[in-house]
Amino acid sequence: MEKIVYNDQGLFHPGHVACGGCAEALSLRVILNTMGKNTIGVVSPSCTAVICGGYPMTSTSIPIFHTTLETAAAAAAGVRQALEARGEGDTQVLCLAGDGGTYDIGLQALSSAAERNEDILYVCFDNEGYMNTGGQKSSSTPTGARTGSTPTGKTTHKKNLVEILAAHRIPYIATASPSDLNDLRTKVERARDMRGMRVIIVLIPCLPGWGIADDSAVATARLAVETGLWPMVEIFDGRDWRLTHRRGTRSVAEYLKGQKRYNHLQTDDIEALGREVDEGWELLNARLGQGPAGGSGNPQHRAAANTG
């Protein structure tokens, strides 16, 4: 059995107010401790804001700048510029946002920062909805999922943020899952050691929002990977696509049946979702074949410089 290894330096503290069993908290723990102490966090309103904060307490041993929902990436870029001005170029800027602040409300700021290739690591905790405010749909909510604002199931597709980001040709994009913490750690390390705009999207099964048991966030994320619903990829310079986990072969139905947000789905709906997953993989497979070295080039030394 492969052991999960990372050096917990105590940068994330107990006593935070994430729901018991929250996969975002355990992912944040890996990310903070992998980034190290020489990091400044920038957080927009989200579950992360609640987990890190709760004035007058903080659960992190790094400074966190709480900003507005529209401006996570812009604020992070500002912090970056301030650090450069002070000659503290070694300090990493870690932007943490939810899918609402990334796919929807903060997309303009994210796109602009990406276009300018700002030197920040942007992590999106994607729990597929506005789960912190009662569970409304976001543009990341998948087809069919029931949320507070889509009581009969969402009729539109989940936005393909990975494609949007790849179109910006930024140095590094990755997707990750709390079911594979070694992979998450490796991706954070890789991003940490690069410069320029880097984005990691972590799937976070939301216990109340998805209607799953307190102890099942990791198992649900694992199923998302093993059913092919959540492809695990790395993209270098927007062109060189790699898979970090082969496409799983378990049935999509197996993933759906454990979640209350999909309880209402009929067989037809489930089959349609299965087709959507297949289509996503057709597109992804086409991308995997088009990299500069057929998708197998060396990921080292691909960092694009940003001197600010």
Next chain:
Amino acid sequence: MDDLPSPLWTYLTSDNRLTGTWRSALPRHRDVPSPCRGACPVDGHIAEWIGQIRDGDMHKAWLTLVANNPFPAVIGRVCHHPCQSVCNRSELDETVSIRSLERHVGDHAIAQGWRLPAPGPATGRKVAIVGGGPAGLSAAWQLMRRGHAVTLFEASDAPGGLLRSGIPSYRLDKAVLDAEIARITQYGLDLRCGERISGRAGLEKLRKDFDAVYLATGASRPRHLPGLAPDSALARDGLAMDGAEFLRQTNAGETPPLGRHVVVIGGGSAAMDVARSARRLGHDVTILALEAEETLPAQRDEVIEAREEGISLVTGARVRAIEPAVTPRVAGLTLVCEKVRFIPGARRGEFTVEALADSAFDIDADAIVTAIGQDADPGIWDGLITADGALASTGDSWQTDLPGVFAGGDLASMDRFVSAAIGMGKEAAEAIDTYLNKAADHEAVNAPEVRFDEINTAYHPPAPRQIQENRPVEERLDSFIEVQLPLAAEQALAEAERCFSCGTCIYCDNCYVYCPDMAVIRLERGYEIRTDYCKGCGLCVAECPTGAVRMMAEVQ
């Protein structure tokens, strides 16, 4: 910042917020019994020693094994392995080859010449053991390691019991048996071979000379069929023989003078042993058993291997009469047989049969060997201990109604398996220890066993079982060379990797890294839950690969 906190900045860490108050149940790390251990007659800590093989510590694995069974190399060859029938892994792909792994460790220990760990401080108590079979030797080792002085009386000229006189060398090489027994005798055992203890006076003297007595005289009285007993005309003419006597002779290197075609009557392991030994001595062999093939008491592998070696099986049938052969030039005897339906009784060894109409048939034979089981003879103590039929009556903890006298093995149980005898020897030794110390110090395991659904199989990818090969048939029949070949070292390691380690912490850190609340602390060996912060979510339980963490109600 120095005096008054800025309203813009947090000034406390969340450690001050005790989220443990959210919790309704608390996870606990505990070693929970695995199903294999529950099924093991010696209560072997199987998950633990397989984990030690996996960690590359063969010596520790061996020490874990011998704590419950001083014969891993023997049992790794001949055990009926009830552990493998209940292995949780069989619900994922195939059971773990526990017996093959046990042999692997046992053989390694013999090759390395490892000695048993030093005994505890001497207690000054003396125990007599009557019978040097697996039960007696197991009890001897368990008593000696607890510091008691043990004298073992063995009627024959060498210890081992059925392991020596009953199990043929092609299943258990005598060198292996000798090596494992020598470890026990060299441990300080006062071994008295050739001393038969019997009768009221014999037992009374032991009671006087020793602080406790353990009777493990085995089952040495063969059951007979009418007309085939040792005093029958057929036996006198060399046409009929008892199976136990046949095996005693062949195990001693003698060749019983029987004609070419031997019919073996019986369907248990002993019948298979007789048949396959006879085959190795050049006989044509037919086995005649009451039971249908799928319910034969012999182990399935033995039946398959007997067939491979060219032995004919006639099952669900019995002999009605034995007559001189119609064509004496072919064979001396004709067995008039009929087909039957075998109906097992309530207790092991009890049964009834119904003959099937118009099913008569004949089998020609030059000799008949009867191997239908053996009984103990508790009568040899002249009624000093109470008997129930052919078994000594024992209450709790193998104690007879005579104070200080314990009984076990085939003398006190119909569980006719070597591992069961070793387990009974161990249990009796613990009971004797308690009796001698006038105190109970043996902890009972009563947590429920780990179920398959408590194992997170995401951490156990499917992996085919490692096959322990047999020697090719053509190489087997020339001699009594062992049939089973050992696992290669890399096979053993791969097989050890397959074990789920049900209920046994493997220190994988999953509980630690998956805790969203930093509420699991790593200790030097093991983990502790920080009750101040644990929210009781159960992720550590769900992501434990072995089922060693369970949610428990908290004591208020």
